[in-house]
Amino acid sequence: MKKHITEAEPIGDDDTLGAALRRQGVSRRSFLKFCAATASMMALPPSMVPAIAKALERAKRPSVIWLSFQECTGCTESLTRAHTATVESLIFDSISLDYHHTLQAAAGHAAEEAREAAMRENFGKYLLVIDGSIPVGNPGYSTIAGISNLDMLLETAKGAAAIIPVGTCAAYGGIPQADPNPTGAASVADLITDKPIINVPGCPPIPVVITGVLTHFLTFGTLPELDQLGRPKAFYGQSIHDRCYRRPFYDKGQFAETFDDEGARKGWCLYKLGCKGPTSYNACATTKWNGGTSFPIESGHPCLGCSEPKFWDGGSFYKALSIPTTEVARDALYAGAAAIAVGSALGMKNRASSKQAKAEHQKVSVDDLNKED
Amino acid sequence: MVTAPFPQFNIQNGDDLTRNVRPLLYEIRHALQDLLETGESRVVDLRSIPLAPGEEEKLINLLGCGEVVVKLEALGLSEIYETQYPGVWLVTHFNTDSSIIGRFVEITLIPEILKAQQEDMKDSLLQLDEALLSGDDREVV
Amino acid sequence: MTEIEFLSWVRGPGFQIASVIFVFGVIVRLFEILMLGRKANLAEANGSEMSGGVRTIFSRMAPESDTFKRSRFTIVVGYIFHIGLFIVIFLFAPHILLITEVTGVGWSALPTPIVDMAAVITMIALAAVLLHRVKDPVMQYLARMEDYLVWLVTFLPMVTGYLAFHRMGLPAPSLLALHILSIELLMVLFPFTKLMHAFTFILSRWYNGAIAGYKGVRS
Structure with a gap:
């Protein structure tokens, strides 16, 4: 990083987090508890706590x-x-x-x-x-x-x-x-x-x-x-799907078909209801929301994939990932209709050309062959 | 037929959805063995592991409660107790709003946070000296 | 292009293009074949064309004993991978969702672990037929580039699908996108290669059966 600042105001000890906390009367023990919660929050292993404590002490x-x-x-x-x-x-x-x-x-x-x-x-x-x-x-x-x-x-x-x-x-x-x-x-x-x-x-x-x-x-x-x-x-290192507690239902192929069927009540996988968990990377499944209470899938709603680019344009929120996002059925119908027309035309042409070939066909007799000598 | 007014998620404690409870117990077991053999402590952050509703409770029930129960007042409450397996501790940190900000299983002789800290002891030495100098002790006695 | 944009493309415009080419190509080719017609048979009919034709469509499912003795490997392994492909394509829940969305028809899926097993067996069988094609001198003499191409575009969706389901190797969106892309490749090539046999086997068997049926003999 470039150093643009001239040392106009020397940064004293008072500007570190450690000093600020001591001024507030926060004990070292409280600070360690804070560091443990911070490590957990930053998704770092608990073994990092001493390093975090040391760094936070000196943080400006x-x-x-x-x-x-x-x-x-x-x-x-x-x-x-x-x-x-x-x-x-x-x-x-x-x-x-x-x-x-x-x-x-x-x-x-x-x-x-x-x-x-x-x-x-x-x-x-x-x-x-x-x-x-x-x-x-x-x-x-x-x-x-x-x-x-x-x-x-x-x-x-x-x-x-x-x-x-x-x-x-x-x-x-x-x-x-x-x-x-x-x-x-x-x-x-x-x-x-x-x-x-x-x-x-x-x-x-x-x-x-x-x-x-x-x-x-x-x-x-x-x-x-x-x-x-x-x-x-x-x-964002792991997908919702890979950390989802409903994953075993996906692996077994047990899906909720609607929001109020038996599968939904049993808490089965929401893939068929459009869950974007398999392609979305976020911490919801482990960190959860509202003080670790729950996250969308736990409350019975498929993941929208909101932490991914273009999540609003990725097709319906309620259609499974395997479903195409465009009007394939309509286009296929048009293509089919056009194909019948083209196929028929080609068929007619083939018939015509074979008919013509038949008409132009000339029989060769043994005499004709002998003539060429 | 009477339909429930809201969906009933029929997930039982015994369902063991993520199958993570047993591996966790194994991890704790191995950590305990390490502690015995090498004296090395280990901390498991329960928030870093995907657990289905009820699974954390299941693990905590399995670990049970042992002889030592400690309450800590440090930027909100902390509950620390030794499980029925000596050397395995459950540490739960709450904030000032009483919501959980961290829950750990510590495999150690005594959780680090219970020990008096150098800085705090230095401060307490100063405070004690001050109290002695000001003569407050005589009035109390 | 990010992997999510890649996935959006294959799920959207990519699939649209592939579907149009697939439907258009298959129907044009079928119409061409159907309109070829046959010469009127002037001989007196000794039996029904229709019953002979329909019967043969099904009777040829069972291999003749002599043929079976001669090409046991081709028939057994061929059956294994065709049944496997059927299970994987038509009885896997996410695939049925796609078919239902496009056609409106749906059916129930097999449990995912069974489909998973079928996929592994199919891939092994496909690898075996490739090995056979490469090793066997007669097969080698008959094989053309197209045969290897057809094998490849059948094998790719299997491998990418397996990896996408088990989420191995690459980030999940890329895996899924590659899987869909491989199927789009299959769909685009389908009408213009030997893959058309998935439709034309009915026509050829029917013609064979019908010709024999007209003569009053079994085919």
Whole structure:
């Protein structure tokens, strides 16, 4: 990472998380408990706890700028309902959330000034969190303080240490980008290529996954290992299907056929009802939602595959993965009708040519052959 | 026929859907053997393993409860007890809203978090000195 | 193109294109064959064309004893992989869902472990027939490139389907997409190769049976 900042303000010990916690009177024992919960949240093995404790002790307060573009605020709602309240509050006490439309007290010019000040003071060091996609078709579709989303993204991205697109809209375009994509919505990675990007997709993402990624950066100051779609492998490394407790029913071929049949009541596999679990990568099946209470499949609804690109355009949510997404039956019917016509025409032509061949056929007698000598 | 007002998920504790309970018990057994032979502790994070509804309860029931039960007040409650198998502990961390933020099976002599920590002891030494210096003890006695 | 976009393409436009080519090709070829017609037989009929034709369609399912002695391997292994293909294609739950969606007709599936076993046996049988084709001098003399191509496009969906079900090797969306793509390849090549025998065996057997039936003899 480039060092843009001149050491104008030396960062003292007071700026580390360890110091901040001691100031709050948090005991070492409480801190260890916090680290154990954090390791679990970051999907790291418990053996990492000492390393996490050591790193968190020394972690510095990062500045975070959160920009909301074409979004529904569902991601922010998800984050603010993160269930490990204590852990989150500790993390949020230790980060400096300098700009967030929905959560900040400042409004109007003061709000924009807060963003500009944070960018200036922490240039090259702040984390940029984005939720929502960016309209590039016509920038007028979404503006903040008269600045188009695209301009604000490009400007704010310049000084970011890393960018974390939160939610499927920011990560892959999501619902705004769904066919016919009226605003020309683009994802962050479509527009920015020269910064490290950690995608945290989901509609919304699991709260502890959002905080887990922030914590990883806070703890280790590095990017987590990413998959080919730019998602941290710790949370998106395994498919819903592979971690699903209903998997044994799939393997046996026991499926719910409708939402209220015997199979549905017995908690059988939801593949036939359109479950996208086999092709979706997320942590729902183990981390679960609402304080580890449940996740969609556990409550009897198929997975929509919301953490995958184009999940809104992947055919019906209630049709199985093996079913094509286009009107195959109609097209096949047309093709069949055309084929009957073409086949008949070809048949007629063949008949005509064989008839003609027969008509032109000339018999050769022995005399004719002898003549040639 | 009376239909239930909402779907009844008929998943029983004994169904053992993911078949992960037994392997977990084996893992605990091996960890216990390691602890005996090499003194090495191990921690199993129950959240990192897919478990069907009822399976975690099943595992906890199988492990049972032993002689030591500890309650910890540290950023919310923590429940720590030794299972009926000495050396195998169940550690459950709650946050201040009383929801579970982590649940671990620890195979160790005593869970790390129960031990007094260096930093905390240093602080307590200072506080004790302060108390002695200020003469608070005499008033109490 | 990400793997999810690849999967979307094969589940959408890819499958559409393949289906259109498949349906169009098969029907055109069947019509061409049906419209060839036959020369009117001027001899007096000694039996029924229809009963002879229909009977032969089924009677040829059982191999003649002499033929069986001569090509025991081809017949036994051929039967194994054809039955296996039938089970895997038509009795696996996700495949039935697809057929029901497109045609409106559906039936119940076999338990998945049985289909899984059938798939393994089918793949072994397919490997055996390939080996036989390569080793046997007569088969080698008869074999053309097309025969190997037909074998390949039959084998690929089996292997990719097996891998996709067991989720081995690649990320799941890629596996599923490759499986669907391999079937699309099969569907596109189907009408223009020997794979057409899946339909034309009925016609050829019927003609053979009908000719014999007209003469009043068994075929």
